[in-house]
Amino acid sequence: xxxxxxxxxxxPGELTCPICLDEFCCPCMLSCGHxxxxxxxxxxxxxxxxxxxxxxxxxFPRRPKLSKNFTLANLVEQRSATEKMATVVLCDFCNDxxxxxxxxxxxxxxxxxxxxxxxxxxxxxxxxxILVALATNPEDHKCKMHRKKIKFYCRxxxxxxxxxxxxxxxxxxxxxxxxxxxxxTREKQVGEETxxxxxxxxxxxxxxxxxxxxxxxxxxxxxEVRQRINGEFARMRAALDEDDKAALARASKKxxxxxxxxxxxIAHYQREIGDLQAAATRLEGLAQERDSLAFLQxxxxxxxxxxxxxxxxxxx
Numbered sequence: 193x194x195x196x197x198x199x200x201x202x203x204p205g206e207l208t209c210p211i212c213l214d215e216f217c218c219p220c221m222l223s224c225g226h227x228x229x230x231x232x233x234x235x236x237x238x239x240x241x242x243x244x245x246x247x248x249x250x251x252f253p254r255r256p257k258l259s260k261n262f263t264l265a266n267l268v269e270q271r272s273a274t275e276k277m278a279t280v281v282l283c284d285f286c287n288d289x290x291x292x293x294x295x296x297x298x299x300x301x302x303x304x305x306x307x308x309x310x311x312x313x314x315x316x317x318x319x320x321x322i323l324v325a326l327a328t329n330p331e332d333h334k335c336k337m338h339r340k341k342i343k344f345y346c347r348x349x350x351x352x353x354x355x356x357x358x359x360x361x362x363x364x365x366x367x368x369x370x371x372x373x374x375x376x377t378r379e380k381q382v383g384e385e386t387x388x389x390x391x392x393x394x395x396x397x398x399x400x401x402x403x404x405x406x407x408x409x410x411x412x413x414x415x416e417v418r419q420r421i422n423g424e425f426a427r428m429r430a431a432l433d434e435d436d437k438a439a440l441a442r443a444s445k446k447x448x449x450x451x452x453x454x455x456x457x458i459a460h461y462q463r464e465i466g467d468l469q470a471a472a473t474r475l476e477g478l479a480q481e482r483d484s485l486a487f488l489q490x491x492x493x494x495x496x497x498x499x500x501x502x503x504x505x506x507x508x
Contacts, residue, residue: 207268210247211236215272219264224250230258281326283308298322298333301341337361345374 209216211232218230226247236246237255244251283293283305293303297312299321304312312318335342335354338361342352348366357363369377481487 207264207271216264216268219261219268220258221261221264222256222258223252224248227261227264230260233258293326295323296326296333298324301333342371344368344370347374 209229219227220230221227222245224245226245237243243255281293281303283291284302285308291305294306295309296303338354338356340354344353346353346363346366346368353363358368
């Protein structure tokens with residue numbers, strides 16, 4: 193499998209900005225000869241009080257006007273293009289050395305462009321060949337020790353090996369299988385694991401549905417419970433309200449009866465106080481009588497006990 197060869201000759205550091213330490217982006221060159229990204233040096237000067245080269249520290253009397261260095265920018269673009277081409281896998285059948293491959297045949301150990309891969313896709317003779325997505329690094333399909341195509345899998349060491357590895361190498365006498373056989377074995381295991389996972393998934397799905405149904409049942413039953421509780425307490429509150437009203441009514445009636453009786457007693461004693469005050473006035477007048485004859489006559493006509501009584505008492 194062919195790949196494009198790099199042609200750039202610039203050292204990586206020569207195309208790197210000393211400030212951001214990354215590849216130049218819109219490079220510019222100062223009068224001292226040092227180059228930087230335009231944004232990097234502008235940013236450094238925006239934060240500084242003087243204008244100097246960030247690398248050699250030479251100071252400029254005024255802020256220099258910067259512009260893009262197109263020569264340096266072209267070198268950066270060329271190197272980027274060269275590095276990109278270096279990773280491109282080329283078609284092994286094309287003679288121009290620039291046509292990129294689209295598929296790799298692991299059986300042929302060759303890469304083909306869109307045109308030259310068609311026989312593998314259309315000719316029954318290549319039916320057993322294995323076409324894979326383009327490998328950017330063809331060396332991944334070779335044994336790192338013997339640089340030969342990997343064709344076997346060592347089950348004992350769980351590693352990919354080549355023919356030399358199992359004949360004279362470290363894997364001689366080990367339990368090995370061809371890649372295809374190991375693929376089929378693993379594929380069967382994957383199928384069994386997939387079936388087991390799917391079985392567990394379906395079981396989990398059923399459990400989830402049961403839990404969701406239980407969740408709904410609990411919500412519905414609790415709704416009914418809350419409704420019953422609200423109804424029962426509403427009835428209890430209504431009954432308590434009736435009892436409260438009845439008790440208050442009885443208390444109000446008893447209050448009216450007691451107050452009426454008390455008011456009658458107050459009126460009685462008020463009248464009695466008036467009568468006693470009148471009796472006291474009469475007795476006081478008798479006590480002031482200085483004529484003995486008149487005093488005795490009054491006393492005989494109205495004994496002192498009667499004078500002290502109210503008119504209602506004397507009438508009774």
